[in-house]
Amino acid sequence: MKNFNYNVSTRILFGRGKINEIGKEVKKYGDKVLIVYGKGSVKRNGLFDVIINNLREYGIYVYELDNIDPNPRIDSVYKGAEICRKEGVKLILAVGGGSVIDCSKAIAAQANYCGDIWQDLYVEQKLQDLKSVLPVASVLTLAATGSEMNGNSVISNMHTNQKLAIGHDLLRPVFSILDPEYTFTVNQYHTAAGIVDILSHLFEQYFTPDHDGYLQNRMMEAMMKTVIEYGPIAYQELNNYEARANLMWTSSLALNGMVTYGKVSTDWATHGMEHELSAFYDITHGVGLGILTPYWMKYVLSKDTVHRFVEYARNVWNLSGNDEIELANLAIEKTREFFTSIGIPSTLEEVGIDGSKLEEMAEQATMFGALGCMKKLYKEDVLAIYKMAL
Amino acid sequence: MKNFNYNVSTRILFGRGKINEIGKEVKKYGDKVLIVYGKGSVKRNGLFDVIINNLREYGIYVYELDNIDPNPRIDSVYKGAEICRKEGVKLILAVGGGSVIDCSKAIAAQANYCGDIWQDLYVEQKLQDLKSVLPVASVLTLAATGSEMNGNSVISNMHTNQKLAIGHDLLRPVFSILDPEYTFTVNQYHTAAGIVDILSHLFEQYFTPDHDGYLQNRMMEAMMKTVIEYGPIAYQELNNYEARANLMWTSSLALNGMVTYGKVSTDWATHGMEHELSAFYDITHGVGLGILTPYWMKYVLSKDTVHRFVEYARNVWNLSGNDEIELANLAIEKTREFFTSIGIPSTLEEVGIDGSKLEEMAEQATMFGALGCMKKLYKEDVLAIYKMAL
Numbered sequence: 001m002k003n004f005n006y007n008v009s010t011r012i013l014f015g016r017g018k019i020n021e022i023g024k025e026v027k028k029y030g031d032k033v034l035i036v037y038g039k040g041s042v043k044r045n046g047l048f049d050v051i052i053n054n055l056r057e058y059g060i061y062v063y064e065l066d067n068i069d070p071n072p073r074i075d076s077v078y079k080g081a082e083i084c085r086k087e088g089v090k091l092i093l094a095v096g097g098g099s100v101i102d103c104s105k106a107i108a109a110q111a112n113y114c115g116d117i118w119q120d121l122y123v124e125q126k127l128q129d130l131k132s133v134l135p136v137a138s139v140l141t142l143a144a145t146g147s148e149m150n151g152n153s154v155i156s157n158m159h160t161n162q163k164l165a166i167g168h169d170l171l172r173p174v175f176s177i178l179d180p181e182y183t184f185t186v187n188q189y190h191t192a193a194g195i196v197d198i199l200s201h202l203f204e205q206y207f208t209p210d211h212d213g214y215l216q217n218r219m220m221e222a223m224m225k226t227v228i229e230y231g232p233i234a235y236q237e238l239n240n241y242e243a244r245a246n247l248m249w250t251s252s253l254a255l256n257g258m259v260t261y262g263k264v265s266t267d268w269a270t271h272g273m274e275h276e277l278s279a280f281y282d283i284t285h286g287v288g289l290g291i292l293t294p295y296w297m298k299y300v301l302s303k304d305t306v307h308r309f310v311e312y313a314r315n316v317w318n319l320s321g322n323d324e325i326e327l328a329n330l331a332i333e334k335t336r337e338f339f340t341s342i343g344i345p346s347t348l349e350e351v352g353i354d355g356s357k358l359e360e361m362a363e364q365a366t367m368f369g370a371l372g373c374m375k376k377l378y379k380e381d382v383l384a385i386y387k388m389a390l
Numbered sequence: 391m392k393n394f395n396y397n398v399s400t401r402i403l404f405g406r407g408k409i410n411e412i413g414k415e416v417k418k419y420g421d422k423v424l425i426v427y428g429k430g431s432v433k434r435n436g437l438f439d440v441i442i443n444n445l446r447e448y449g450i451y452v453y454e455l456d457n458i459d460p461n462p463r464i465d466s467v468y469k470g471a472e473i474c475r476k477e478g479v480k481l482i483l484a485v486g487g488g489s490v491i492d493c494s495k496a497i498a499a500q501a502n503y504c505g506d507i508w509q510d511l512y513v514e515q516k517l518q519d520l521k522s523v524l525p526v527a528s529v530l531t532l533a534a535t536g537s538e539m540n541g542n543s544v545i546s547n548m549h550t551n552q553k554l555a556i557g558h559d560l561l562r563p564v565f566s567i568l569d570p571e572y573t574f575t576v577n578q579y580h581t582a583a584g585i586v587d588i589l590s591h592l593f594e595q596y597f598t599p600d601h602d603g604y605l606q607n608r609m610m611e612a613m614m615k616t617v618i619e620y621g622p623i624a625y626q627e628l629n630n631y632e633a634r635a636n637l638m639w640t641s642s643l644a645l646n647g648m649v650t651y652g653k654v655s656t657d658w659a660t661h662g663m664e665h666e667l668s669a670f671y672d673i674t675h676g677v678g679l680g681i682l683t684p685y686w687m688k689y690v691l692s693k694d695t696v697h698r699f700v701e702y703a704r705n706v707w708n709l710s711g712n713d714e715i716e717l718a719n720l721a722i723e724k725t726r727e728f729f730t731s732i733g734i735p736s737t738l739e740e741v742g743i744d745g746s747k748l749e750e751m752a753e754q755a756t757m758f759g760a761l762g763c764m765k766k767l768y769k770e771d772v773l774a775i776y777k778m779a780l
């Protein structure tokens with residue numbers, strides 16, 4: 001096991017009715033809050049009013065920043081930080097999914113920062129320069145990214161055509177409210193995309209060529225089983241509380257750091273490859289991951305990596321057999337069948353992607369170097385996987 | 391899934407050499423520290439000097455409280471609190487295992503408390519009266535209790551012959567240093583007892599009659615597998631870093647609250663029954679648990695509880711078969727075999743306990759009501775289990 005520093009400080013208020021504690025919790029940080037949200041669905045479904053009314057009971061002044069994009073923009077960040085400085089905001093409350101939370105974290109960083117966080121933190125990654133941030137909290141409405149319990153933030157800059165990420169413990173939300181009922185309105189398509197995203201986060205951390213991280217790998221298998229058990233139930237019954245609850249809590253635990261603290265390595269090649277699909281064709285992130293993952297698995301399967309696939313086959317899919325490569329291939333098939341069962345396409349063609357830009361995308365995906373560790377993927381490898389997926 | 395508030399705020403510094411960060415970490419809280427430790431093994435093995443030298447580099451004044459008993463006494467708590475008040479101590483540093491950490495937490499509570507924590511908190515359980523505590527940190531030297539990452543504290547009062555527990559989020563250590571190398575000197579006997587203790591904590595939270603808590607139960611199975619994989623390795627090779635590391639990290643995660651947040655119930659009957667064995671015959675806690683657990687399993691196995699045993703059989707022991715009761719019994723046998731393989735006795739007789747006090751112990755064990763939830767155990771039930779174990 002590798003050395004690590006564990007620090008998961010976010011408090012979670014989980015379950016039905018927890019939203020009624022929002023005023024009491026926010027008040028601990030002060031009486032001026034900036035609420036950040038997306039395109040208004042939280043206003044239409046009534047959640048916004050519930051929050052506002054509860055905050056008012058505690059005498060909290062509310063400022064608003066709406067219209068956050070699915071790929072949150074640095075321009076929204078500057079706008080939010082400006083409000084925080086001008087009004088003396090004490091806490092930023094993200095109400096929404098990962099995009100809104102990521103944006104709120106960036107606002108929290110920019111509000112207290114002398115200089116431009118885009119250039120210093122996102123571009124130049126001078127994370128040691130981040131000394132203090134405004135506290136961020138969240139009310140989660142979509143189970144997928146895990147942003148509600150980690151310090152990650154992905155921001156896009158449309159002026160430079162860049163989408164960049166940072167991770168810093170200071171950016172972990174101080175608390176997050178997770179009420180599974182607020183995900184009942186997520187439709188089948190986005191529920192499926194979220195399910196794939198959660199599984200993919202686990203795959204990226206699980207599939208590594210080392211023989212290390214026994215406990216961590218077993219915990220990830222536990223989470224994969226949970227997604228495989230409850231994903232199809234939530235997909236079929238959008239209002240199934242137990243299914244939504246298991247998905248929601250798994251999504252938070254899958255990417256708060258816990259399952260990789262102590263592991264030697266992680267992969268993240270599939271996310272790197274999918275990034276280009278979304279960038280070039282604007283397809284849904286989870287759908288892109290679902291298409292690519294089984295092809296990536298086939299491509300990186302080798303004598304050196306088969307042991308992890310065998311663990312995956314036996315412990316997640318309860319498969320048995322002695323031929324290791326056969327077992328691995330069976331598990332990969334199971335993975336594809338699972339994605340298909342929740343309506344995820346299995347080829348790029350089905351989402352309108354043809355062969356015309358594959359080369360350019362493969363170039364972009366590897367512009368900062370090879371991807372992954374199960375097998376180092378250079379441009380030709382990425383291109384080969386894209387072609388398998390056509 | 392049940393509503394819950396998750397709050398695991400302890401930072402963990404895990405791995406070889408992490409002790410060298412002790413001065414830097416302590417300094418964040420002030421420059422006066424009370425070091426609490428046991429019977430002096432940390433002085434004999436050199437750990438104490440390493441800590442003192444590092445603290446000195448940071449100009450930190452050190453006060454000492456030694457001689458903490460395996461069952462820490464309230465008298466030590468009063469003594470420690472007195473030092474804290476008199477000297478203006480800013481942080482209490484526990485160096486040792488669960489007993490030393492539990493005692494340090496109680497000192498941290500008493501130091502800031504107007505009144506007697508024994509009567510108010512441990513006896514009367516008025517936990518809402520605990521408003522502030524001194525920060526506690528720990529350097530762990532034994533993998534077993536999980537006290538390094540939770541808010542639990544068990545204290546004994548020899549004047550009243552009581553051993554009582556409290557749990558409060560304020561009592562979670564602010565940080566704990568976990569270096570598996572500091573557990574290399576734990577002998578085979580106590581290594582085995584620690585292994586049983588970790589497994590037992592998982593069993594107490596896992597074996598519940600409800601059909602709820604899917605994710606939580608899968609995570610506990612992941613941890614059980616880890617203990618079953620690495621327990622015998624650590625037992626055979628006391629200096630095996632990977633085995634010690636997996637046990638150490640599992641012990642912390644197994645009882646920091648994570649695996650039961652959201653679960654409907656927990657059991658803890660076996661701990662309740664073992665408590666009396668230790669109280670009457672002063673046997674090692676983990677050994678008592680190891681003797682009783684398989685008998686308890688047999689006793690509570692029924693049509694209503696078999697489903698959890700079947701999950702245990704299939705997911706932890708990889709057993710297969712269709713007869714559920716048979717599967718359950720096989721898994722119980724496997725559990726006994728595992729304990730035997732690390733030198734744990736299987737009868738009370740082997741540790742010098744005869745039938746003479748069983749009735750009295752059963753009476754004591756149930757004096758506050760029935761134990762457990764897999765099956766409610768009244769006095770006659772506890773007596774029956776003790777007799778099975780003779």
